[in-house]
Amino acid sequence: MSDTPTPPHDPDPQERAELTADLAGLLHDLRTPLSAMRTAVELIDLDPTTQRQASAIRTLEMAIDALLAMTQDLLDPDGLPSPRANTPETAADAISAVTDLFAADARTRGLRLDCEIAADLEGYGIADPLSLRRILSVLLDNALKYTGEGRITVTARATHGGARPSLEVDVADTGIGIPEAERNDLFRPRKRGERASASASGSGLGLWSAARLAASIGGRLALVESSAMGTTFTVRLPLVAPAPDPARAVAGGANIRVLPRRRVLVVDDNETNRRMIEAMLGAFGVDAVLADGGRDALARLGKEAVNAVLLDINMPDMSGLETLAAIRALPGEAAALPVIGITAAIIPNHRKLEDAGFHAILDKPVSPAVLFAALDRAMTDCRKAGSTGD
Structure with missing residues (x-):
């Protein structure tokens, strides 16, 4: 046997395509734990912190945002910037x-x-x-x-x-x-x-x-x-x-406060995501009902009254679009519930999703301020529509 080392293998086009697909899948999957980390940091920041803790939180936020932006940039270098990238x-x-x-x-x-x-x-x-x-x-x-x-x-x-x-x-x-x-x-x-x-x-x-x-x-x-x-x-x-003046942009942000007592159905196949959303809702004084998929969500809607639905778009077995269609086909008031879609897609088609019947579309990672504003607006619009119809 020869001791000459084997030269490195240059992948053929099919192998290169498979490697590219594997990398894209890995980068996409990384967005879920990174989004959970970002949400957890923002929840910690809602409570009083020392100056040292606040500085550490800012550092964590910047590091996570940089990683999230890199995953998007590598997955879609010619696409649109992420919502956080638009921050002044x-x-x-x-x-x-x-x-x-x-x-x-x-x-x-x-x-x-x-x-x-x-x-x-x-x-x-x-x-x-x-x-x-x-x-x-x-x-x-x-x-x-x-x-x-x-x-x-x-x-x-x-x-x-x-x-x-x-x-x-x-x-x-x-x-x-x-x-x-x-x-x-x-x-x-x-x-x-x-x-x-x-x-x-x-x-x-x-x-x-x-x-x-x-x-x-x-x-x-x-x-x-x-x-x-x-x-x-x-x-x-x-x-x-x-x-632009960042202070002016912040001044126009959502004013987080305790919402009137409400119940919101959270539908996501990822338990970490469900728990993060539940924690944010708790900070708003909102009770969360958790469902791990579309079928579970429909079963819970048949038993429990809720005021809104937070629905993950990309789920196995039954997608967010399929779940939304099933909700709209339910009898009674449940069919008219405000449903807010949540997606980790790199370039989500917001117009298409909203035309399908979602009240709003939120991009992961969802910040507490963005979630609060969307829920507040959705439930206010729903109450106005109900009053108009009386």
Whole structure:
């Protein structure tokens, strides 16, 4: 027998398609536990917290949102942004958020992590905050891995030399540096220098993917300088018109309060999702009746009176659309119940679902404020319709 290692197998088109499908399935399935985590964090935030706890909650929310956005971006790179991605965010907010995510790790390593953001950036938005977050995450992760002592500094500013303003962010460290002979391979996949390989494990894909991502949105990632004293990378990305005032957007949000005593049927085949929704309803003073699928929901509606139904769209055995049709065919008042659909689909067809008879469609992860507003509106509309019909 030969001791020559077998060369890596290059998958054929069918195998590649199967691998792609498996990855898509995994990414889609990840949205369920991530959504549950996001909801749990928001429920914790409804109760009084210390300043330290509130800061930890913000960090968790940002980390979960970043993961959710990445799953959507990878599953549908050309699709519409997620609802959370539409939240007004300045370039300064995005940079601060990423730096905050790495602050705890820096402290445990005995490193100082500073973030210096020019005041004029507060007035600008970033066209693709998710891409900025991913690029900065790569740079900060590398800086932490290859810096044994000293500090890491993130410096951000707006430049106005071109046709439109640009964002420039420097990430500087006091780490091991990059030998000149290895710099030509910095942005190539699976390429790692001897000094880097000896210092920390890695795949050699981070800088390559970050550089490709920057180029894809009209920007550039470059090595500015490197020596035995440390390394500095700069990412340059286009800025957009002044961002909306986040405080104004928050002011227009739902005013969560205790609803009049109501009972809501929660239909979802995932127990974690049911329990998360039940916990949110409890915070509103609403009782939850739980059903693990369409048939269970119909059975419960035959025995118990409820004021509204929260119905998962994608369920095995009996889908949300099939369950809705069956509810509308029930005798008596149950047929007219407000039914709110909940979906984890990457690009849900809201118009089609609403035309099918749903009162509203909510995207997972459902925040307490969004759920409250939808329920309040649905039950108010139902009461008005009932009054009109008398």
